[in-house]
Every structure is written in structure tokens, then in C-alpha cells.
Amino acid sequence: MGNCLGSSGKVDTAQISHATSGSRVPKFSIRTERSSAPSSLTIQSFSDKSNASSEILSSPNLKALTFNELKNSTRNFHPDSFLGEGRFGYVFKGWIDEYTCSAAKPGSGMAIAVKKLKSERFQGHKKWLTEVNYIGQLHHPNLIKLIGYCLEGENRLLVYEFMPKGSLENHLFKRGPQGPQSLSWEIRIKVAIGAARGLCFLHEAKPHEFNAKISDHGPSKAAAAREYVTTGRVTTKNDVYSFGVLLLELLSGRRAINRTKVGTEQILVNWAKPYLGDKKQLFRIMDTNLKGQYPQKGAYMIATLALKCLSTEAKFRPKMGEVLVTLEQLVNLKMTHFVF
Incomplete structure (x- = not known):
């Protein structure tokens, strides 16, 4: 189980969770996974960069972040920032500026949950791309928000809103x-x-x-x-x-x-x-x-x-x-x- 206690149940692509924050009452999230990547996608290898960027669908609310920004926001993926491990990746807590998305000091700015894909090739990239393209288009009070992503070389990361009270x-x-x-x-x-x-x-x-x-x-x-x-x-x-x-x-x-x-x-x-x-x-x-x-x-x-x-x-x-x-x-x- 994954990450949350707040005002409504949330379905998450990262974790099941509930969280209490201020006056908010329990929030819950269930990980979801589409049965397959969009049929139009052809992914030759994890490191094939030729078409990877063009495969990402445009979304006005989805931000492209750099690897260095996310590395700095999690203090170089420090063990103290580690939240959990899933089949496809490791999740770390980070902090970014709410407006510029640049790395912020812990406790300032906006808390985020950063999922760093494991070094798997076809299956991992396919799963990552599906989450970006599908969850990035969906917005609902009961869905945990996908804030952004990082696609640089071998690095595949997803950035979600952070649910503060654990799983x-x-x-x-x-x-x-x-x-x-x-x-x-x-x-x-x-x-x-x-x-x-x-x-x-x-x-x-x-x-x-x-x-x-x-x-x-x-x-x-x-x-x-x-x-x-x-x-x-x-x-x-x-x-x-x-x-x-x-x-x-x-x-x-x-x-x-x-x-x-x-x-x-x-x-x-x-x-x-x-x-x-x-x-x-x-x-x-x-x-x-x-x-x-x-x-x-x-x-x-x-x-x-x-x-x-x-x-x-x-x-x-x-x-x-x-x-x-x-x-x-x-x-x-x-x-x-x-x-x-």
C-alpha cells in the first residue's frame, strides 16, 4: 500500500494512501494501471531517445522538469527522502518552488513525491509513458495529481502531489x-x-x-x-x-x-x-x-x-x-x- 488520510478518496497511479492535513479528513488513493500502452506507440528500447519526447502528449497542467531539478529537490535522492519502493520505481519526497518548479529547501515551497523508474527497459518505459500520457490528461478530486515528469537519457521520473501522512x-x-x-x-x-x-x-x-x-x-x-x-x-x-x-x-x-x-x-x-x-x-x-x-x-x-x-x-x-x-x-x- 502506498501514500495518504484527507477529504476524499483518491485513486493514484503511484500508491494507495490516506493523509490528514490541517482540517482535511481522510483521503485515499488506489494505484491504477492501463492494460496497455497506446497502440500508436512503438518503443524500441529504454534508451532510444529518437521519438521518446514526441510520444508524450501535450497537457497544459503537466510540467517537464529536469533531472537536476528533481535530484536537488530530493537532496540527491537521499535515503532520508525515501518513501517507498514499487514494482516499477523508487519514490522519494522532494520540495520544489510552486511557481518555477525549481528545487526548494525542505519545508519550503511545495512537497512532491518523485517516482524514479528502475533500470528496466521496454516494460518500464512503456509503463512510464502510459502514466504520463493517460494520467496526465485526467483531473478529478479523487485522483492524485500528476504534476510533471522528467525524460533525460536513461532517466524516467514522475512527479506527483505529496500525501503527507503515510500509507x-x-x-x-x-x-x-x-x-x-x-x-x-x-x-x-x-x-x-x-x-x-x-x-x-x-x-x-x-x-x-x-x-x-x-x-x-x-x-x-x-x-x-x-x-x-x-x-x-x-x-x-x-x-x-x-x-x-x-x-x-x-x-x-x-x-x-x-x-x-x-x-x-x-x-x-x-x-x-x-x-x-x-x-x-x-x-x-x-x-x-x-x-x-x-x-x-x-x-x-x-x-x-x-x-x-x-x-x-x-x-x-x-x-x-x-x-x-x-x-x-x-x-x-x-x-x-x-x-x-
């Missing part, structure tokens, strides 16, 4: 100095609704298919939809399945995969699925860190929704629009303790 993983799964951290029921539902809004936008924005990922490492086959494991083909129905896994994580406070568990409990879907449709047994999978502070009817609605999203047959899974309507009913029916 959903940190808040939901990891223990702090005073014991386990816990997100309230209200925050968990707000995270789910925001993420659903972002995915709905992506599904409706273009006739392309996406993959919602729980982390920057790509979907683990042990927690992915069956048809994805079998074919490797990314579809909107895969997204819905992945969103079902996310709902289970929010309900249970458990990771999608946990090798420290024994047997069936290692895979969250396998362990939780038998309890999702049973009101009397649902308590067995609920996060004990919630200390019972959640509406039982609301929890059952989420569990039932997760069960539909996790249908083995893709055709039986709901569309993300239907998922969002169901989640928003939790608010309308006052099954949470907050109002949007």
Missing part, C-alpha cells in the same frame, strides 16, 4: 509506540467511498480498462481475481474484485496476504469469505481495534457488498457505479456517525 497500510496494519493504530469506522467508510468515486471516474473517463492495485507492487496472484491469474488480462471487473479485497481489509484490519498466519488465514479472501453473508458470524472477521464501535447493519452492508465484488464469476460482480451507490447509502441511511 493506509501504516494506519491500518502497523503498530505504533503505544500499540496498534486504528482507523475509526467513519474514516474507513470515507476511505472506501472516496476510492470508489475515483475508480468510477476512471472507468467512465475513457473506453480503456484499468487495474486497481492495493499496492505499488502490482496485484499478487494469491489475492487477485481468478480470470486475471489465468489470463493476465486487466479489466474493470478485476478492479471490482480488487475493491472487494480492499473492503475486506477495512473490515478486518488484516492484510490481503499474511504469511505469518496459518492455513486458510494466510489469504484474507479465503478466510473471510465464508462469514460475509452471515450476520451472526460476521463479528469473527471484524477488526478488534474497532472495539465494537461500528453499526452492525452498516458492517453487514459492507460485508454483503464485498461478497458481491468477490464473486468468482466476473459477470456477477457489480459495476463500480453500483458499488458507489451502495456505499453512499450508508451515509443516507445514517449507518455511520458522520455526514458528507
Whole structure:
């Protein structure tokens, strides 16, 4: 999982995250990936510079930054600036001037998250180019903003808005100095609704298919939809399945995969699925860190929704629009303790 706690769920091409900044309430982001690069692109090698610049689509809000600017903004990619590692790159925190985009001193200017592509060739460049050309054209309150990019020689970097409070993983799964951290029921539902809004936008924005990922490492086959494991083909129905896994994580406070568990409990879907449709047994999978502070009817609605999203047959899974309507009913029916 990736980077954020703020006012609405965000779908991110870099990480899943939520962040609290000032008066902002939880913000959430899910990594997305288009199934393939635009068909018009022909990429011969990672270092082939002849057509690389011309392959980048123009966008008024997307800035081209130099490698030196990003190097200086992250203090030469200093270990203290390191935020995390994904399948395609390393992410560092940096600071730039909001208007000139030149490097700024830490704590001044605008904080950014800089993803530095690993030294992979075709696949890495293809993925990088897809993110620049597609995400660079999209703007929505529930999408983490792609600010700019760097294309110089072998260097491929992406620059995103920075989400200040770390990852959903940190808040939901990891223990702090005073014991386990816990997100309230209200925050968990707000995270789910925001993420659903972002995915709905992506599904409706273009006739392309996406993959919602729980982390920057790509979907683990042990927690992915069956048809994805079998074919490797990314579809909107895969997204819905992945969103079902996310709902289970929010309900249970458990990771999608946990090798420290024994047997069936290692895979969250396998362990939780038998309890999702049973009101009397649902308590067995609920996060004990919630200390019972959640509406039982609301929890059952989420569990039932997760069960539909996790249908083995893709055709039986709901569309993300239907998922969002169901989640928003939790608010309308006052099954949470907050109002949007």
C-alpha cells in the first residue's frame, strides 16, 4: 500500500494512501494501471531517445522538469527522502518552488513525491509513458495529481502531489509506540467511498480498462481475481474484485496476504469469505481495534457488498457505479456517525 488520510478518496497511479492535513479528513488513493500502452506507440528500447519526447502528449497542467531539478529537490535522492519502493520505481519526497518548479529547501515551497523508474527497459518505459500520457490528461478530486515528469537519457521520473501522512497500510496494519493504530469506522467508510468515486471516474473517463492495485507492487496472484491469474488480462471487473479485497481489509484490519498466519488465514479472501453473508458470524472477521464501535447493519452492508465484488464469476460482480451507490447509502441511511 502506498501514500495518504484527507477529504476524499483518491485513486493514484503511484500508491494507495490516506493523509490528514490541517482540517482535511481522510483521503485515499488506489494505484491504477492501463492494460496497455497506446497502440500508436512503438518503443524500441529504454534508451532510444529518437521519438521518446514526441510520444508524450501535450497537457497544459503537466510540467517537464529536469533531472537536476528533481535530484536537488530530493537532496540527491537521499535515503532520508525515501518513501517507498514499487514494482516499477523508487519514490522519494522532494520540495520544489510552486511557481518555477525549481528545487526548494525542505519545508519550503511545495512537497512532491518523485517516482524514479528502475533500470528496466521496454516494460518500464512503456509503463512510464502510459502514466504520463493517460494520467496526465485526467483531473478529478479523487485522483492524485500528476504534476510533471522528467525524460533525460536513461532517466524516467514522475512527479506527483505529496500525501503527507503515510500509507493506509501504516494506519491500518502497523503498530505504533503505544500499540496498534486504528482507523475509526467513519474514516474507513470515507476511505472506501472516496476510492470508489475515483475508480468510477476512471472507468467512465475513457473506453480503456484499468487495474486497481492495493499496492505499488502490482496485484499478487494469491489475492487477485481468478480470470486475471489465468489470463493476465486487466479489466474493470478485476478492479471490482480488487475493491472487494480492499473492503475486506477495512473490515478486518488484516492484510490481503499474511504469511505469518496459518492455513486458510494466510489469504484474507479465503478466510473471510465464508462469514460475509452471515450476520451472526460476521463479528469473527471484524477488526478488534474497532472495539465494537461500528453499526452492525452498516458492517453487514459492507460485508454483503464485498461478497458481491468477490464473486468468482466476473459477470456477477457489480459495476463500480453500483458499488458507489451502495456505499453512499450508508451515509443516507445514517449507518455511520458522520455526514458528507
